[in-house]
Amino acid sequence: MITTADLRKVYRVRGREVTALDGVDLHVREGEVYGVVGTSGAGKSTLIRCVNMLERPTSGTVTVDGVELTALAGRGPRAGGELRAARRRIGMVFQHFNLLSSRTVQDNVELPLEIIGLDRRERRRKAAELLDLVGLSDKAAVHPAQLSGGQKQRVGIARALAGDPRVLLSDEATSALDPETTRSILELLRDLGRQLGLTVLLITHEMDVIKSVCDSAALMRGGRVVESGRLADLLATPGSELARELFPLGDLPHSGREATVLEITFQGDTAAQPFISQLARTYNVDLNILGAAVETIGGRQVGRMRVELPGRFEENVVPIGFLREQGLQVDIADNRTEAVA
Numbered sequence: 001m002i003t004t005a006d007l008r009k010v011y012r013v014r015g016r017e018v019t020a021l022d023g024v025d026l027h028v029r030e031g032e033v034y035g036v037v038g039t040s041g042a043g044k045s046t047l048i049r050c051v052n053m054l055e056r057p058t059s060g061t062v063t064v065d066g067v068e069l070t071a072l073a074g075r076g077p078r079a080g081g082e083l084r085a086a087r088r089r090i091g092m093v094f095q096h097f098n099l100l101s102s103r104t105v106q107d108n109v110e111l112p113l114e115i116i117g118l119d120r121r122e123r124r125r126k127a128a129e130l131l132d133l134v135g136l137s138d139k140a141a142v143h144p145a146q147l148s149g150g151q152k153q154r155v156g157i158a159r160a161l162a163g164d165p166r167v168l169l170s171d172e173a174t175s176a177l178d179p180e181t182t183r184s185i186l187e188l189l190r191d192l193g194r195q196l197g198l199t200v201l202l203i204t205h206e207m208d209v210i211k212s213v214c215d216s217a218a219l220m221r222g223g224r225v226v227e228s229g230r231l232a233d234l235l236a237t238p239g240s241e242l243a244r245e246l247f248p249l250g251d252l253p254h255s256g257r258e259a260t261v262l263e264i265t266f267q268g269d270t271a272a273q274p275f276i277s278q279l280a281r282t283y284n285v286d287l288n289i290l291g292a293a294v295e296t297i298g299g300r301q302v303g304r305m306r307v308e309l310p311g312r313f314e315e316n317v318v319p320i321g322f323l324r325e326q327g328l329q330v331d332i333a334d335n336r337t338e339a340v341a
């Protein structure tokens, strides 16, 4: 639904070049909620602005819903019209809401409909329908200053949906909100996505946002995507940085014993199996659970667990093989071969 290929954006500031995007390949499937994370300056905002062509990429392509937006850009008045039409199918939700304070809630939602030339009656009808969708029918006549942050963002979302978009882009939509409001806005985005069949691309710096609503995620650093994929697949990828951040197990403690530390990833059916007690019973090993993180993602239980088996790796080959046979992913986190007296 959204594809970027070798996307580059170079800003020129007082004769100096700043590379904000350095060859970004992104693939967002239809109907999914896709999150982009990364530290400040990683290029997240630039990426989202290039996806809806608020910012023109220096090179590379952006394709949304089968239309290559980069091919439409800057080709005379007719191409400009095509680009405007394509952009209308992309809704955008902003961190600071970007509402007009002099207009009522209703009039804010009507603004994009005015721009596309809908008549007054049709605008009223559509805006009322959208405000109902975001649970704000009773606030239609008030001004933004009279709303809470969460309510303002609901107006922002209603306005983003005015053009019947197929795609919703969200630029840190919840970072100005408290945790409880954040949760309700994220749930609204996810539910609207499902109800309206939208594809949602959101950027955030919060791992919790990714964990609670996203199907897939990408990690950006220095203008590049360094990791991406479905959350469940990332979780099963040995050494995945995103998996580690989504399911933190903390630092590896030094017990001083001769031991093998395993990191076990489980999901779906394997999550329900009592593999730890089976292992302990079958091989008569005294294992030590050092940490665990379990979550439900997309209705499936997924998680990671760190366990310590006494003895060196060579002595634990059979129990490790047993765990792998159960369909679990097992990584050797540490193999302390030095016996401490």
Ligand SMILES: Nc1ncnc2c1ncn2[C@@H]1O[C@H](COP(=O)(O)OP(=O)(O)OP(=O)(O)O)[C@@H](O)[C@H]1O
Pocket (backbone or CB within 6 Å): 011, 012, 013, 018, 019, 020, 038, 039, 040, 041, 042, 043, 044, 045, 046, 047, 205
């Ligand atoms: N309009 C601009 N002119 C010049 N440089 C810019 C411009 N916009 C962004 N940059 C630079 O591009 C790089 C990427 O910025 P961007 O805002 O995309 O990062 P980000 O990951 O969204 O960061 P944040 O989380 O702080 O918003 C940074 O080095 C930034 O200074």
